[in-house]
Amino acid sequence: MRAFAVDEFGQPGSIHDLPDPKPGDGEVRVRVAAASLNPFDNFVIQGYLKDRMEHRFPVIPAGDLAGTIDALGPNVQQFKVGDHVFGVTGRMVLGEGTLAERTAASTGTIAKRPQALGDVDAAAMPLAGVSALMSVEAAAPKPNDVVVVIGASGGIGSYAVQLAAIAGARVIGVTSSANQEYVKSLGAHEVIDRTAGDVLDALKSKHPDGVASIIDTASDAPSLARLSEVVRSGGTITSMKGSAAVEELAKRGITGVNIATQVTTARLAHLADLAAGGKLKAPRIRTFPLEQAGDAFKVLGSSGGKLVVKV
Numbered sequence: 001m002r003a004f005a006v007d008e009f010g011q012p013g014s015i016h017d018l019p020d021p022k023p024g025d026g027e028v029r030v031r032v033a034a035a036s037l038n039p040f041d042n043f044v045i046q047g048y049l050k051d052r053m054e055h056r057f058p059v060i061p062a063g064d065l066a067g068t069i070d071a072l073g074p075n076v077q078q079f080k081v082g083d084h085v086f087g088v089t090g091r092m093v094l095g096e097g098t099l100a101e102r103t104a105a106s107t108g109t110i111a112k113r114p115q116a117l118g119d120v121d122a123a124a125m126p127l128a129g130v131s132a133l134m135s136v137e138a139a140a141p142k143p144n145d146v147v148v149v150i151g152a153s154g155g156i157g158s159y160a161v162q163l164a165a166i167a168g169a170r171v172i173g174v175t176s177s178a179n180q181e182y183v184k185s186l187g188a189h190e191v192i193d194r195t196a197g198d199v200l201d202a203l204k205s206k207h208p209d210g211v212a213s214i215i216d217t218a219s220d221a222p223s224l225a226r227l228s229e230v231v232r233s234g235g236t237i238t239s240m241k242g243s244a245a246v247e248e249l250a251k252r253g254i255t256g257v258n259i260a261t262q263v264t265t266a267r268l269a270h271l272a273d274l275a276a277g278g279k280l281k282a283p284r285i286r287t288f289p290l291e292q293a294g295d296a297f298k299v300l301g302s303s304g305g306k307l308v309v310k311v
């Protein structure tokens, strides 16, 4: 099969001809239609995780996928050959990824893709959408609660803004100048340009009584500790980067949650239902052919929305 892979960490990667993967126990093999990139995938090919997780060269990066099941491993009951699915591979070894014509995926980390959700939109959704869903569920906004989303234009932020608004929150999206209109189009009630001045000052002047929650996808621990000044006692702060100082926040009556994303069939199915019902829009998506996956990595983290490689 054709796959985009790297032979060494820090190298740009190229098209390889590699053997088809074999689905293991509780796994299916998927003919990949589209795969999306996440910041994690860049950490993998740069070698930042080389001492923490097993890698197999040539390393095929990426975990998000949408495609069609073309083979079943042993002990698979929930899915059959021909099912259209999306999700993540759910593999602990790095390198048997989704920038390939075929990949193996655990049945616990994929779900059936409704017809109303296309392959490209479905491929964009798994890790970012589930991260956003877990963040909004942790923040548990009540109707009209003010919820601040930091990194609102990013992959996770694009879903978090919408999911918080669906829950009835008044959403403030924090983003850079170029992405303000995009964040408004996702349903943010207010947008703060983080490049135009101090975000904490802007939040305090607009919301002198404080806000209910911050959903953060971008801040380091010192920045998030400072931003936390605007959250009221009884509120919640979630971080995708392990930046929430849970014990310190608890002293002020604030719940801190460092999200460790777990993609499950149930969470994917919930997001797919919202998308198929027209409630959850696809983020802004830039697509690349498999041969140009290397170009997608060059803009990963700087373009807003999601990057999808069409296989």
Ligand SMILES: NC(=O)c1ccc[n+]([C@@H]2O[C@H](COP(=O)([O-])OP(=O)(O)OC[C@H]3O[C@@H](n4cnc5c(N)ncnc54)[C@H](OP(=O)(O)O)[C@@H]3O)[C@@H](O)[C@H]2O)c1
Pocket (backbone or CB within 6 Å): 038, 039, 040, 127, 128, 131, 150, 151, 152, 153, 154, 155, 156, 157, 174, 175, 176, 179, 194, 217, 218, 219, 240, 241, 242, 259, 260, 261, 300, 301, 302, 303, 304, 305
């Ligand atoms: N804990 C977990 O299990 C888990 C799971 C998935 C992802 N993650 C992590 O979550 C983070 C976000 O992922 P993502 O896919 O949403 O990334 P992304 O698509 O790159 O989005 C991040 C956004 O943050 C904004 N940003 C950049 N620097 C910022 C800063 N200094 N302050 C405020 N905003 C800033 C950028 O938008 P603007 O320029 O428009 O502001 C960017 O679009 C990544 O670090 C990723 O590794 C963790």
